[in-house]
Amino acid sequence: MGADRTYAYGAAAGVLGDLLLGDPRRGHPVAAFGRAAAAVEGALWRDHRGWGALHTTVCAGGAVALGALAARAVRPSRSASVALTAAATWAVVGGTSLAREARAVGRALEAGDVEAARARLPHLCGRDPQALDADGVARAVVESVAENTSDAVVGALVWGSVAGIPGLLGFRAVNTLDAMVGHKSPRHRRYGWASARLDDVAGWPGARLTAMLAAAAGPDPRGALRAWKADARRHPSPNAGPVEASFAGALGVRLGGTLSYGGRVEHRPVLNGATGRPVRVTDIARAVRLSRRVGLLALGTTVAARALLKGRGK
Numbered sequence: 001m002g003a004d005r006t007y008a009y010g011a012a013a014g015v016l017g018d019l020l021l022g023d024p025r026r027g028h029p030v031a032a033f034g035r036a037a038a039a040v041e042g043a044l045w046r047d048h049r050g051w052g053a054l055h056t057t058v059c060a061g062g063a064v065a066l067g068a069l070a071a072r073a074v075r076p077s078r079s080a081s082v083a084l085t086a087a088a089t090w091a092v093v094g095g096t097s098l099a100r101e102a103r104a105v106g107r108a109l110e111a112g113d114v115e116a117a118r119a120r121l122p123h124l125c126g127r128d129p130q131a132l133d134a135d136g137v138a139r140a141v142v143e144s145v146a147e148n149t150s151d152a153v154v155g156a157l158v159w160g161s162v163a164g165i166p167g168l169l170g171f172r173a174v175n176t177l178d179a180m181v182g183h184k185s186p187r188h189r190r191y192g193w194a195s196a197r198l199d200d201v202a203g204w205p206g207a208r209l210t211a212m213l214a215a216a217a218g219p220d221p222r223g224a225l226r227a228w229k230a231d232a233r234r235h236p237s238p239n240a241g242p243v244e245a246s247f248a249g250a251l252g253v254r255l256g257g258t259l260s261y262g263g264r265v266e267h268r269p270v271l272n273g274a275t276g277r278p279v280r281v282t283d284i285a286r287a288v289r290l291s292r293r294v295g296l297l298a299l300g301t302t303v304a305a306r307a308l309l310k311g312r313g314k
Helices: 003-021 029-044 049-074 078-092 095-110 114-123 134-181 193-217 221-234 240-251 282-313
Strands: 255-261 264-271
Touching: 003 078, 003 095, 003 134, 003 282, 029 049, 029 078, 029 134, 049 078, 049 134, 049 193, 078 134, 095 114, 095 134, 095 282, 114 134, 134 193, 134 240, 134 255, 134 282, 193 221, 193 240, 193 282, 221 240, 221 264, 240 255, 240 264, 240 282
Parallel strands: none
Antiparallel strands: 255 264
16 A cells, blocks of 8 residues: 555545544643643743744644654555554544534524623634624634634644645644644734745645635636636735635635724725625535535545656655
8 A cells, every 4th residue: 555545545544534533622732732832832932923933833833743753663564554544534624613613603503692602702703703793703603614614624734645644634733833823913023924924825825725626616606707807916914805706706605894803894805896795694504515625626626636746756
């Protein structure tokens, strides 16, 4: 069994495990990494980019090194290699939890319980829920589903196909660090700079693949491509822009606009504003279904790309 087949079987088993089991309520490996990263931050924090870069190096580099050591340890056993790849894939892919949380907010909105929806929204994104009405909550959910399809599913599979287990763990570490310190709060404006920039680089290929697959799998491929081309570059995030624009065009809705993070109001450009309509509650389920299709297509695409590259290398 070649390395490409070992990865293919392991990655497929890991994605299947996520579909069947989702994330555990307690003891998730990503949560353990977050606690370790927080401890490193507590020891290293200075209001300085250099110390933040050291924090990023220690945490992300440690995850990659752990993955490399674990992969080397099981290399003599093909079954153990498949099992470890499956476990790593399951640990870093979060498509089921993303869908579960989005649907929970959607059910609350369908029941007319906006307060319950607002209370649940922080499980998906860091916006200020009290500033949002029902339509605003629905829009935030659709945008979060789009962005996290790239961050929590496709990006990890891309780097897994490139670098195996170290790639899987390294991408999730970088993405987690960005969520922890990459935002522009007073404490992390300088300290989190390196994590934010590294996340932009690591997320670049996954975001473009997500946008392409959303166009291919969505109900309006031409609309997705049109919105991606017209609006993606106007978004402040180089990776969220293509993904959210493509989802907006594929679903026929408008995303973006005014939002609030941590008491800070941002006026973002409207995506797919020329032809899209306002987001409705029913669009949450549509976004989740599109996210699922994109994730499965990403698995097939990345596994095939790895096999092709390995075949050319022989």
